[in-house]
Amino acid sequence: MAANTEPLKNQADLLRRGMADLRAEDAELAGILDAEVTRQHHTLSLVSSSCAVTPGTLAASASALVNVTVEGTPGRRYHAGCENVDRVESLAIRRARELFGAQYAGVQSHSASNANAQVLAALLEPGDTLLGMAHDHGGHLTHGGPVAFTGAYYKVIRYGTTSDGLIDYDQVRQLALAHRPRIIICGATAYSRVIDFERFRAIADEAGAILLADISHIAGLVATGRHPSPIDAAHVTTTCTHKQLAGPRGGLILSGRDAHTKVPGLKSTFSRVLDQAVFPRMQGAPAVNMIAAKAAALGYAMSPAFDAWMERIRITADAVASAFQAYDYEVVGGRSENHTVLIRLRGGITGAIAESALECCGIIVNKNRVPGETRSSLVTSGLCIGTGSMAQRYIDPEGCRRVVDLVCRILDEVTPLGEQEYRLEPALQERFRIQVEALCAMYPITDYMEH
Template sequence: MAAPTTRSLSALGWDTLTRADPDLGTLLDAEARYQADSLSMVASASAAPPSVLCAHGTVLSNVTAEGYPGARYHPGAAQFDAIERLAVSRARRVFGARYANVQPHSCSSANLAVLGALLPRGGRVLALGLDAGGHLTHGATASVSGKYYDVAHYGVAPDGTLDYGAVLDRALAHRPHVVIAGASAYPRRLDFARFRAVADRVGACLIADISHIAGLVAAGLHPSPIDHAHITTTSTYKQLAGPRGGLILLGEDHRRTAPDNRTELRKLMQSAVFPGFQGTPDASAIAAKARALAIASTESFRATMGRVVANARTLADELATLGYKVLTGGTDNHMVLVDIRPAGLTGVVAERALEECGILVNRNKIPGDALPPSVSGGLRFGTNILAQRGMSPSQVRACAGVVHDVLRGVTALGTTRYALDPATRDAARARVDALCARFPLRSDDA
């Protein structure tokens, strides 16, 4: 009998699944078709290439091996050790880091592990507020990070941009032990050097969370925080087109002592992830991270990231031309934020109406937004997947036009209910189908 291979096991698995569990197989096929036929402009998403998906669905799922390469708490990890070392070396190369930890199950896990390692309960944190574009794990009251630590937030100026002078003022008033630079809804460049100056002024550690802009950083299209921040965290799926997971990266400060003045940061990060906050690593996810990081080092990936930025600028300009209030007047990255309230709509109404037409955009709170997060007054657009489809600015203008036609056809019936003209819906759906057929999700990822 021939020895099993990844290819043979994958083929056997899919054949068995479709025969033995047709209900699940049908749902999985339906999801693949749905993604192919949807015009996704979700800013927190990218499409993992087939080779990444393949790497994530292998016999590595059978490996239980707590610990790190060469120091596992279980036998049988020789191949996994080599794969994790490969992922670490690729992460270091892609981001120019001196240290990388590829085990975090998500960037949220990475953030909590880093905070837990650096701070005692009640330790002081300064981060961007959720309503101003921050993230839950940056000290939002709904997160354990907001319950466990003493958190102060900085915001944005009236024009929606960061005021670094105001950030310094907040730091001087709060005297944080940790400053977090990063956002989930901020369309402009982050000046990590200025954040480091703020952190140094008050003797704080600087954490840079680049989950949303990791692809641009890897491609050299956004300034890197690696040697400015003491610690950098990121997800691997939002813009790196990898699996669900996270990374912790260190630059020049990798051998700097931690707040306890005894442990080097690189050693502290090792123990923070395991055994501090996680047990067994997801071996399959780490293999998929290794594959995604290999792709992120290619010229093809850099070209895609270039399209991401060009398309986002075009989308912002086109939406503004069509009469929408674009926050900060534009974008420097993949993200476009729109205050949808002047159009007489809420974020959730606009999101649901667009989804009905095959367009995926998420509602988002914006500065000064009094509506709850489940409703919101804004929309967040992203161009990652449009760029992966190969769309250029001319097609992005067409996407903006479809969005505009749908939103013009919506009648708000309250903050969460609406009516959409069927003719408008059908016409938009036809245009979405044509765009998706002309620019399919790419199957090549070499």
């Protein structure tokens, strides 16, 4: 094929040429990408860990910045040709600080898991003690999971929830005073209630610990004041940019009032240590195109449209929790105060079965462990429902009830044959899929882009 020598004058030209070239030169890959767009439009995502990005964020992630290699921070690079990279990263930093009210922001981490690893490696020595939320009770693997790096390199003590599904702050304090951890991690991946960051800080101060808050699942609610902020309560805060900020896969490291204080036991301040934790200690060149996408997402997060989306997330979560309770499902924690609804399954249906059966019908959910869990992470006894994507589709409370009704009717038709095997008649699968597609058409995924 002859080379296209038409000059590319701007980002729009680059994107148009790129799509045309991809379709002409790699039809197989282009077809897969188109198929994924179709899948997203015709399936209903109830996953708590991701949302659709805005078109502007999508375009920024495909920018010409991907051609630039840099190391270091703005004004302190190890490579030439960084004038526009510096401007983009400085913009992302400024927007992150403004959005969260932080004094320090690092925007280079490739993910929240990377950000957690970078913070912990900077502040802990191998074998140091870490206190984090147990995975079975809603914590993330990077908070001390035995199969994660935290479980491999540090001595992990785990706290959990009460019989009501609420964080057991008394247990947190008892464990902190008994074990004197270097770091306490608060934040969760499957917890539906408000987290009391000030109470965590008081416990950390009493135990002489550093407090790390991971707000990956609630960042948008924190940014819009719908959940208390940890920025000044925790010494360090981490988040990803894709779960609730409608941004690219990536992470942020933030710090508030402690940013310019010295790290206990070290000579450097938190801000200095955190910068060095990313580069050169744990990460080389950042993905600068993704930093541009983060800047776009952070800009969107300061808009009235984003604030309205966060409001819908809360309304939708309340409606979903109430609808499941109306079908006599246990909602762990009693209700939702964020975007998460964690339900305990029944009738021998495991999380693995529910996840697979619902996917066959066009509904995407995550299986999840629940307090008192006896099954493995590959099986589980619960489902974690998130309302971010539902709110982007403008699904109203009545629509939420219809979605939950459909989920419950599908599960009622499932016959478990083991922990992962089940039977659901093909004719029923097809009938349910048609109903799901009708809901998707009623609440299109592109709707949020048009408001």
